[in-house]
Amino acid sequence: MSVRFHIMRSQLGWTIAAVLASVVLMALWLFPLLWALSTALRPEHETVSAVFHWLPQTWTLDAFTKTLSAGNVPRWLFNSALVAFLVTVVTMAISLMAAYAFSQLRFRGRSLLFGLAMLAFLLPFEALLVPLFRTMHQLGMINSYAGLVLPQVVSPVVIYVFKQFFDAIPADFREAAVMDGANPLRVLWSVYLPISGNIVWAMAIVTFIGAWNNFLWPFIIVTSNDMMTIPLGLTQTYDAFGVRYAQLMAAALLGALPVALAYVVFQRRVTQGFLAASGLKG
Amino acid sequence: MASVSLRGIKKQYEKNSVIKGVDLDIADGEFVVFVGPSGCGKSTLLRIIAGLEDITEGTLEIGGRVANDVEPARRGIAMVFQSYALYPHMSVAENMGFALKLAKVPKSEIAERVGRAAEILQIGHLLERKPKALSGGQRQRVAIGRAIVRKPEVFLFDEPLSNLDAALRGQTRVELARLHRELKSTMIYVTHDQVEAMTLGQKIVVLNGGRIEQVGTPSDLYERPANRFVAGFLGSPRMNFFEATLAKQGARSASVTLAGGGQVEVAADVARAQAGARVTLGVRPEHLQLARPGLEGGGIAATVVLVEYLGDVTLVYAQVGEGGEMVAVKTDADSAPPALGSRVELVFPATRAFLFDEDGTVFAPGWVASTTEPLARIP
Amino acid sequence: METTTLTPAAAQAHTTGRAEGRRQAIPAALLLAPFAAAFLLFFLVPALHTFYMSLTESSLTRTSAFVGLANYATLVQDPSFWSSLWNTFYFALLTVIPLTAIGLLMALLVNRFVRFQSWLQGAFFLPYVLPISVMTLIADWMLQPSSGVINHLVGGQNAWLSDVHWALPAVAIGTVWWTVGFNMLMLLAGLRNIPGELYEAAALDGASGFTLFRAITWPALRPVVGTALLIQLIASLKVFGQTYILTSGGPYNTSRVTLHYMYETAFTQSDAGYAAAVAMAFMFVVIALSLLARMVARRAA
Numbered sequence: 001m002s003v004r005f006h007i008m009r010s011q012l013g014w015t016i017a018a019v020l021a022s023v024v025l026m027a028l029w030l031f032p033l034l035w036a037l038s039t040a041l042r043p044e045h046e047t048v049s050a051v052f053h054w055l056p057q058t059w060t061l062d063a064f065t066k067t068l069s070a071g072n073v074p075r076w077l078f079n080s081a082l083v084a085f086l087v088t089v090v091t092m093a094i095s096l097m098a099a100y101a102f103s104q105l106r107f108r109g110r111s112l113l114f115g116l117a118m119l120a121f122l123l124p125f126e127a128l129l130v131p132l133f134r135t136m137h138q139l140g141m142i143n144s145y146a147g148l149v150l151p152q153v154v155s156p157v158v159i160y161v162f163k164q165f166f167d168a169i170p171a172d173f174r175e176a177a178v179m180d181g182a183n184p185l186r187v188l189w190s191v192y193l194p195i196s197g198n199i200v201w202a203m204a205i206v207t208f209i210g211a212w213n214n215f216l217w218p219f220i221i222v223t224s225n226d227m228m229t230i231p232l233g234l235t236q237t238y239d240a241f242g243v244r245y246a247q248l249m250a251a252a253l254l255g256a257l258p259v260a261l262a263y264v265v266f267q268r269r270v271t272q273g274f275l276a277a278s279g280l281k282g
Numbered sequence: 283m284a285s286v287s288l289r290g291i292k293k294q295y296e297k298n299s300v301i302k303g304v305d306l307d308i309a310d311g312e313f314v315v316f317v318g319p320s321g322c323g324k325s326t327l328l329r330i331i332a333g334l335e336d337i338t339e340g341t342l343e344i345g346g347r348v349a350n351d352v353e354p355a356r357r358g359i360a361m362v363f364q365s366y367a368l369y370p371h372m373s374v375a376e377n378m379g380f381a382l383k384l385a386k387v388p389k390s391e392i393a394e395r396v397g398r399a400a401e402i403l404q405i406g407h408l409l410e411r412k413p414k415a416l417s418g419g420q421r422q423r424v425a426i427g428r429a430i431v432r433k434p435e436v437f438l439f440d441e442p443l444s445n446l447d448a449a450l451r452g453q454t455r456v457e458l459a460r461l462h463r464e465l466k467s468t469m470i471y472v473t474h475d476q477v478e479a480m481t482l483g484q485k486i487v488v489l490n491g492g493r494i495e496q497v498g499t500p501s502d503l504y505e506r507p508a509n510r511f512v513a514g515f516l517g518s519p520r521m522n523f524f525e526a527t528l529a530k531q532g533a534r535s536a537s538v539t540l541a542g543g544g545q546v547e548v549a550a551d552v553a554r555a556q557a558g559a560r561v562t563l564g565v566r567p568e569h570l571q572l573a574r575p576g577l578e579g580g581g582i583a584a585t586v587v588l589v590e591y592l593g594d595v596t597l598v599y600a601q602v603g604e605g606g607e608m609v610a611v612k613t614d615a616d617s618a619p620p621a622l623g624s625r626v627e628l629v630f631p632a633t634r635a636f637l638f639d640e641d642g643t644v645f646a647p648g649w650v651a652s653t654t655e656p657l658a659r660i661p
Numbered sequence: 662m663e664t665t666t667l668t669p670a671a672a673q674a675h676t677t678g679r680a681e682g683r684r685q686a687i688p689a690a691l692l693l694a695p696f697a698a699a700f701l702l703f704f705l706v707p708a709l710h711t712f713y714m715s716l717t718e719s720s721l722t723r724t725s726a727f728v729g730l731a732n733y734a735t736l737v738q739d740p741s742f743w744s745s746l747w748n749t750f751y752f753a754l755l756t757v758i759p760l761t762a763i764g765l766l767m768a769l770l771v772n773r774f775v776r777f778q779s780w781l782q783g784a785f786f787l788p789y790v791l792p793i794s795v796m797t798l799i800a801d802w803m804l805q806p807s808s809g810v811i812n813h814l815v816g817g818q819n820a821w822l823s824d825v826h827w828a829l830p831a832v833a834i835g836t837v838w839w840t841v842g843f844n845m846l847m848l849l850a851g852l853r854n855i856p857g858e859l860y861e862a863a864a865l866d867g868a869s870g871f872t873l874f875r876a877i878t879w880p881a882l883r884p885v886v887g888t889a890l891l892i893q894l895i896a897s898l899k900v901f902g903q904t905y906i907l908t909s910g911g912p913y914n915t916s917r918v919t920l921h922y923m924y925e926t927a928f929t930q931s932d933a934g935y936a937a938a939v940a941m942a943f944m945f946v947v948i949a950l951s952l953l954a955r956m957v958a959r960r961a962a
Binding site: 014018019021022025026029030032033035036039047048049052093094095097098100101102105106107108110113116117120123124126127128129130131132133134135137150151153154159183184185188209212213215216220230231232234235237245248249251252253255256259260262263264267270271274275278 | 685686688689690691692693695696697699700702703704705706707708710711714721722763766767769770773774777779780781782783784785786787788789790791792793794795797798799800802803805807808810813838843846847850871892899901902906920923924927928933936937940941943944947
């Protein structure tokens with residue numbers, strides 16, 4: 001106790017500097033979003049007026065209502081929600097199964113296959129665009145939900161995180177379940193999944209956010225305005241709204257809202273998930 | 283029929299031979315204990331019977347049927363794990379009923395069987411709790427309950443008492459014996475603790491380095507060990523061993539010269555060995571007596587180095603010769619212990635000692651065995 | 662030893678050597694099947710396809726003649742490729758160091774003010790969870806020549822994103838705002854792994870303030886910083902969306918990064934074979950760099 005007091009006393013100067021730095025950085029980092037909000041809450045003519053105002057002279061929700069009624073923003077929000085949801089569910093399902101197989105079952109070629117799966121890190125997604133585009137074209141999945149969802153369910157990171165976690169669970173539980181008569185899928189469902197609750201949630205949220213934010217793949221596979229997801233659609237808003245910054249900002253904020261909310265509500269899980277995922281790429 | 287029989291069982295991991303050829307018969311209703319030092323293969327053998335490990339060579343029969351390739355859940359066995367392995371997210375009742383649920387047994391029957399098992403183990407009031415809200419002893423009972431519910435032909439116990447504190451261990455030992463009497467099932471119990479083995483086992487299997495050293499009742503193994511390993515494994519403090527050479531052979535006795543000097547008589551049949559052969563003399567601490575030096579008749583000269591008073595007995599440790607082995611002597615706590623550093627002569631009755639040859643095999647004792655009493659045990 | 666008579670035939674009757682491996686292969690195959698199918702279809706086959714395509718003359722929709730290493734030969738002499746590579750490295754330079762430095766500062770602050778942790782961490786990390794186009798929309802708005810807030814603060818009517826000197830730096834600053842949270846998180850985890858006793862012992866020895874940082878924090882943190890730098894380097898090299906959306910690679914392709922060039926070649930010029938070669942070449946550059954960086958890091962440790 002007294003040691004810590006001693007440290008703090010001698011660092012009073014540093015503390016003041018730290019507080020200052022924190023305030024400045026926080027202000028800087030929150031500013032863009034707050035400014036976007038301020039822009040979105042004013043009538044359109046105020047955004048381009050000659051006189052600059054920090055806060056709206058007239059407060060109005062016009063930009064938001066116009067965004068939601070005209071243009072395709074609601075449709076895009078729906079697409080994003082559906083795609084992100086499907087990607088999350090499918091990725092979790094196939095990753096849990098694969099991770100369980102890699103972790104708890106013994107079969108020939110196990111480490112080889114796992115290494116192959118992890119190889120997917122080396123190649124950037126961008127390099128696969130043309131072949132993927134062609135495959136989707138041949139399967140008739142351009143501009144379709146299936147086309148949007150399927151390539152995104154391959155996630156070696158998630159499998160790796162789950163496998164590490166499963167490896168750390170004492171094998172006794174699996175053996176007891178085997179003695180009780182459970183087949184591997186049953187063991188995964190009734191024993192490993194409940195035990196892994198937290199990490200599964202964390203990875204699910206992270207996957208959801210990643211799928212929601214994915215720009216590149218929808219950009220390649222979607223050409224029809226109706227099938228766009230939010231990140232893609234937002235880049236089309238110039239055409240939709242012309243140069244209407246209040247509306248643009250409103251659209252941006254609406255597009256950010258679901259993931260921002262997810263983060264604010266699940267802050268700890270999101271942090272945990274991203275940390276777990278990053279442990280690999282180093 | 284819940285007998286278990288092992289024929290020529292071998293188990294190999296890569297280049298490592300863990301079980302080197304085991305033959306064993308376990309009768310229906312027997313309480314058998316596998317005991318041995320760590321790494322001897324006792325847990326592996328248990329897991330082989332359970333079906334958690336594959337058999338490299340040999341045949342396993344459970345209840346008269348070959349079980350080598352039968353899935354664990356279909357072998358008619360249930361196992362109590364050392365760590366209990368209770369599913370943390372399920373309640374006690376769900377834990378106990380899980381196997382039945384998987385077997386699609388109707389819910390009413392599950393509830394009934396769980397209730398009955400809970401009664402036997404006196405955990406009925408814990409059925410809705412989760413494992414983390416239970417004490418160690420309670421968790422262990424749930425683990426046993428989980429096994430009972432399945433009505434197996436054979437119970438397997440993997441060091442079930444090792445995670446309990448000493449007081450609880452003694453208590454649970456008694457309860458396990460009671461359980462065996464009540465259920466009358468075949469039970470196979472693995473432990474490294476020879477006290478558990480001696481008190482619980484009707485039949486003890488001593489394992490060492492993947493092989494069976496000896497199988498028999500506790501008194502068989504204690505009083506008629508087949509080799510030096512078994513003799514030294516059971517009994518605490520351990521049997522005292524002395525290196526010696528064979529001097530003279532009689533019809534039913536032999537006299538050996540100790541490495542540290544002195545000659546003693548042992549009642550053993552050494553016909554198969556020759557004079558001058560190297561042998562090991564073994565005498566248990568409770569059979570050694572302390573005598574004053576200079577007495578007639580071969581004793582072993584030693585110096586007292588440590589005296590431990592335990593209340594009911596006193597352990598005297600004496601050193602033979604310079605830097606020789608420490609010999610333990612169990613004496614009455616009533617008589618006054620010898621002073622530290624005093625010289626004593628260790629004597630023993632010739633009929634209470636053993637001779638082992640160079641390979642460790644015992645020379646048949648030259649005394650009649652029937653007069654020895656079995657250890658007192660709960661009938 | 663108690664044994665019963667043993668017939669050789671009975672002993673050999675049931676050898677079950679590989680049974681367990683075989684027994685588990687089927688459920689394993691079933692569990693792996695969905696992932697394997699997706700992996701094959703959406704990664705492995707496309708990857709091999711890209712490799713093959715780089716050796717052919719192909720359009721976006723059709724693979725044609727096999728031309729061996731011709732694409733790569735063209736690549737080596739292509740000024741657009743090299744300038745795009747240069748732009749990419751420049752961008753990486755502009756982002757990697759600020760991201761790590763600011764991320765470290767943020768991590769230190771969050772670690773210091775534990776009581777306000779969720780607020781501080783939240784403010785710094787929030788941008789990271791936002792879609793790229795939110796960042797680009799807001800950045801574009803703030804950088805507007807006439808009504809943008811940046812110009813209001815700095816003065817003038819600068820068209821930042823159309824300025825040859827400022828286009829990439831502007832995108833870089835936006836990227837720093839957007840992604841610093843991730844670095845902060847990694848460095849924070851590293852900070853939290855330093856045992857508290859080290860600080861207490863040092864304090865007893867009389868150390869304080871900057872000395873503490875230099876003597877304890879920095880040495881313990883160095884490997885984490887190294888890892889963060891490496892991860893950030895690779896991520897920065899793979900930039901595409903921000904420049905594409907904000908500047909379209911302009912003005913005059915001064916902000917066109919390599920992946921953008923690849924995209925253009927494939928989808929705008931429909932020269933898929935060449936684009937594949939660009940992709941493969943770029944991939945090798947990235948791998949080589951990360952291996953090099955890892956070697957350097959290991960030597961420095």
